[in-house]
Amino acid sequence: MLWIDKYRPKRLDKLILNQEIGDNLSKLVATGDCPHTLFYGPPGAGKKTLIVALLREIYGAGAEKIKVETKPWKIALPSRNIEVELTTLSSNYHVEMNPSDVGYQDRYVVQEIIKEMAKSRPLDMKGQRGFKVLVLNEVDRLSKEAQASLRRTMEKYSAACRLVMSCTNVSRVIEPVRSRCLCVRVAAPSTAEVQRMLAHVAKKESLSLPDSLSLRVAQASERNLRRALLMLETCRVAQYPFTPDQPVQLADWELYIQEIASDIMQEQSPKRLFQVRGKLYELLVNCLPPTLILRKLVLELLKKLDEEVQHTALALAAQYEHRMQEGQKAIYHLEAFVAKFMSEYKQWSIMAFG
Numbered sequence: 217m218l219w220i221d222k223y224r225p226k227r228l229d230k231l232i233l234n235q236e237i238g239d240n241l242s243k244l245v246a247t248g249d250c251p252h253t254l255f256y257g258p259p260g261a262g263k264k265t266l267i268v269a270l271l272r273e274i275y276g277a278g279a280e281k282i283k284v285e286t287k288p289w290k291i292a293l294p295s296r297n298i299e300v301e302l303t304t305l306s307s308n309y310h311v312e313m314n315p316s317d318v319g320y321q322d323r324y325v326v327q328e329i330i331k332e333m334a335k336s337r338p339l340d341m342k343g344q345r346g347f348k349v350l351v352l353n354e355v356d357r358l359s360k361e362a363q364a365s366l367r368r369t370m371e372k373y374s375a376a377c378r379l380v381m382s383c384t385n386v387s388r389v390i391e392p393v394r395s396r397c398l399c400v401r402v403a404a405p406s407t408a409e410v411q412r413m414l415a416h417v418a419k420k421e422s423l424s425l426p427d428s429l430s431l432r433v434a435q436a437s438e439r440n441l442r443r444a445l446l447m448l449e450t451c452r453v454a455q456y457p458f459t460p461d462q463p464v465q466l467a468d469w470e471l472y473i474q475e476i477a478s479d480i481m482q483e484q485s486p487k488r489l490f491q492v493r494g495k496l497y498e499l500l501v502n503c504l505p506p507t508l509i510l511r512k513l514v515l516e517l518l519k520k521l522d523e524e525v526q527h528t529a530l531a532l533a534a535q536y537e538h539r540m541q542e543g544q545k546a547i548y549h550l551e552a553f554v555a556k557f558m559s560e561y562k563q564w565s566i567m568a569f570g
Contacts, residue, residue, distance in 0.1 A: 219445050223417050226280065228269045232413060233405050233441070234262050238269065241400075245273045252370055252379045254355070254394065256386040257402030260440030263382045266402065267351055270380065274349065275309040282307045291328045300325060310349040316357035320544055323362040331369055333377070348377045356383035360390060367392045388541075410434040410444050417445060423452065428460040436464045443467075469504055470512065477516035484558035493551045506546030510537055510553065517557070522568075528560050 225231050228238035244250060253270075255263040271279040286303040300321050305312040311333050315325045333350060358366070370379055370393070379397070383389055386399065405413070411427075411434045418425035425448075433451070437444035450465045451458065476495050479488060499509050514533040518526050536553040540546055 219417055219421070219449050220442055223420060223445075224265050225269060226272050228266075228273050231262075231265070231269065232416060233409055234266060234402060237266060237400060237402065241266070241270055242273060244398075245270070250274060250349075250378055252374075252397045253381070254386070254389065254397040254399045255380075255382045255402055256356075256384070256389075256399065258384060258404045258440070260437070260442040260444070261402045261404045262441065263402050266400075267380055267382065271307075271310055271349060271351075275307075279307050279309050289325075289329050291324050293324070298324060300329075302329065305351075310351060312351035312353070314353045315362065316354050320359065322358050323365055326358070326362045326365040326369065330366070331373070347375070350377055350379050352379060352381045354383060355381045355393070356385045356388035363390045363393055367396065370396050404439040405441055407431070407434045407439065410437060410439060410441055413441060414444060414448055417448065421452075424457060426458055426460040429458050429462055429464075432464050436466070469499060469502070472499065473509065473512045474516050477513060477520065480517065480554060480558060481520050481561075484562040489551070489555055489558060492554050493547070496550045496554075497547055500547060500550075506540055506550060507537060510540070510550060521561075525561060525564055528564075529557060532556055532560070 228242045231238040250270075255266060257263055282305055284303065284305055286301060288299050288301045291298050291300065298321065300318045302313060302315075302318060302325060313325075313330075315322045315330070318325055330350060330352075333348070352366075355363070355366070366379075367390070381389075381397065386394065386401075411430045414430045414433060415425060418430075429451070430448075433444055433447050437447055446467075447464055451462060454465060455462055472495065476492055479492055479495075482488075496509065500506060510533060514529060517529055521529060532553055536549050536556075539552075540549040543549060
């Protein structure tokens with residue numbers, strides 16, 4: 217089992233980070249009810265941990281007895297029938313899913329599947345709360361139509377279910393949904409807090425962790441606790457006992473994006489664009505979010521650019537990230553960004569160096 221899951225606190229009163237949020241949620245549940253809730257914050261800040269602990273606080277240990285199901289859903293529309301395949305994680309009291317996984321068909325998932333689940337109450341009550349919880353991840357990636365349908369579901373079935381949602385960018389969630397939720401901001405942990413968590417896990421694993429190594433891991437993780445624990449576990453596999461100057465291994469996909477950035481800077485040609493497109497497509501096939509690929513690629517390019525070209529790169533990134541949100545095929549927008557950047561950079565190079 218990965219350390220992330222092995223040492224994830226299962227109860228609100230056992231939280232190491234976000235203790236204040238945990239205390240407030242515990243008091244709220246003690247009143248006998250729980251409103252629709254929206255957790256928002258950067259990746260690795262602890263949103264998933266808070267949701268797991270909240271479910272345990274509401275339903276007790278029964279919420280931890282979960283099963284994973286992947287099944288097709290047949291949805292009858294006025295003009296046609298469609299079939300979507302969705303993976304859910306469920307217990308007797310809650311269902312967790314990621315509606316944005318089905319892409320542009322997400323509104324049908326919200327309109328039909330979530331509505332169907334919201335109608336039913338928990339199977340095994342035993343004196344527990346009289347509502348089911350639907351956990352929806354990455355609601356900021358849902359289309360506007362899906363979010364509008366979600367608002368209607370929240371209103372109509374509030375007696376039978378509560379929605380607990382999580383997202384990274386709350387500004388992409390429409391106002392009618394936000395106004396119907398208790399919005400909880402989960403801030404990224406500080407570098408010192410990441411170090412404290414690394415030390416806690418190292419102690420549990422009976423490992424001797426040098427302060428200099430834990431500091432470098434915390435800094436390389438960019439305040440992402442999930443990433444920091446994965447990095448520490450990778451260091452443990454690579455070499456133990458730890459040494460203060462031990463290198464911190466980055467993820468393979470990050471090294472691959474660094475390679476793509478180097479390819480772009482070395483040559484700006486149709487042949488090189490074709491090669492870069494293949495590498496980008498390989499990242500997408502391995503289920504990396506396209507916005508993450510674009511963001512990391514831009515950060516790597518910025519390290520190699522003069523200040524006057526950095527502004528152009530950032531403006532292009534913002535433009536194509538917006539198009540990516542509105543469109544369907546991410547590879548088109550990633551390739552268009554690279555092509556446009558290559559054109560702008562080559563034109564600047566000719567003017568600057570003749």
